[in-house]
Amino acid sequence: MLGVLGGMGPLASADFMRQLTLLTRAERDQDHVPAVLWSDPRVPDRTAARLGQAEDPLPMLMRGIRGLEQAGCRAVAIPCNTAHGWFDAMQAATTLPILHIVDAAREELERLEVGEGPIGLMGTAGTLAMGLYQGRIGRECLVPEAALMDSHVSLGIALVKANRVREAYAPLAEAARILRGRGARAVVLGCTEIPLGIAAGEALEFPVVDTVAALARAAIRHVGYASA
Incomplete structure (x- = not known):
């Protein structure tokens, strides 16, 4: 089960799910990747946070990762480049492998x-x-x-x-x-x-x-x- 930490932004997350489906070699539903999308657009703006103009998004990012853990996911993809500025902190706080964009x-x-x-x-x-x-x-x-x-x-x-x-x-x-x-x-x-x-x-x-x-x-x- 793949976990997708999204909502940053919502359209990019939806496009990731579309690409995940289109890029999988499959002939039927059962051939596709099982996935859970956690799409929470309430995560504070990542760029503004790095510029000192918004609150730290890490707590909300970790809230999403905990939700994906509880859903039974075994790996995490994050379709937001700027969120990877917190990659080390996220990876240190979970045993799930996080793929780096x-x-x-x-x-x-x-x-x-x-x-x-x-x-x-x-x-x-x-x-x-x-x-x-x-x-x-x-x-x-x-x-x-x-x-x-x-x-x-x-x-x-x-x-x-x-x-x-x-x-x-x-x-x-x-x-x-x-x-x-x-x-x-x-x-x-x-x-x-x-x-x-x-x-x-x-x-x-x-x-x-x-x-x-x-x-x-x-x-x-x-x-x-x-x-x-």
């Missing part, structure tokens, strides 16, 4: 056969400030400058969270193209809202890593199923 993104870069060289990285201001990817993914990361974050990336993420997904495509796609123009071999969509915005328009003409799909693939493999 950055590790899943690294595996996806390998699956896509992205060659040597820098990658672009888009994410929340909190994710970038914490260096979640920069120290773990094993590649040079090109990140948006502050002005591009404000005008494009953070705007696009906010639009998805407000269910204005189609409007999010233009700023997010433009930010990804700018990173590509700076020499990125691929662009990692390191916020689980960003793939939703990117999917709302024309496909980009270079490799991107959808961290929702990457985490779903990693979860499928971890619990012993075959991914498509």
Whole structure:
């Protein structure tokens, strides 16, 4: 049984469950991964917490993990990049293995056969400030400058969270193209809202890593199923 600690945001969690289903090699209901989704959007804002502008989300994150433990789950996936800033504290407080979304993104870069060289990285201001990817993914990361974050990336993420997904495509796609123009071999969509915005328009003409799909693939493999 896979536990999914979600609600950050709700649409990204729903997309994770969709990807978990679509990416599992299955012919019937019984071939799919048993899973429990704990979707609680009341978790305090992770980026604001890291910037000292909101309360610590760890107690609410642990409340969800305890619920997944009680439901009989044997592993946890968290379809929220910024929440992984509390990964060590969460993992230390549970015996359940928690899959790390950055590790899943690294595996996806390998699956896509992205060659040597820098990658672009888009994410929340909190994710970038914490260096979640920069120290773990094993590649040079090109990140948006502050002005591009404000005008494009953070705007696009906010639009998805407000269910204005189609409007999010233009700023997010433009930010990804700018990173590509700076020499990125691929662009990692390191916020689980960003793939939703990117999917709302024309496909980009270079490799991107959808961290929702990457985490779903990693979860499928971890619990012993075959991914498509």
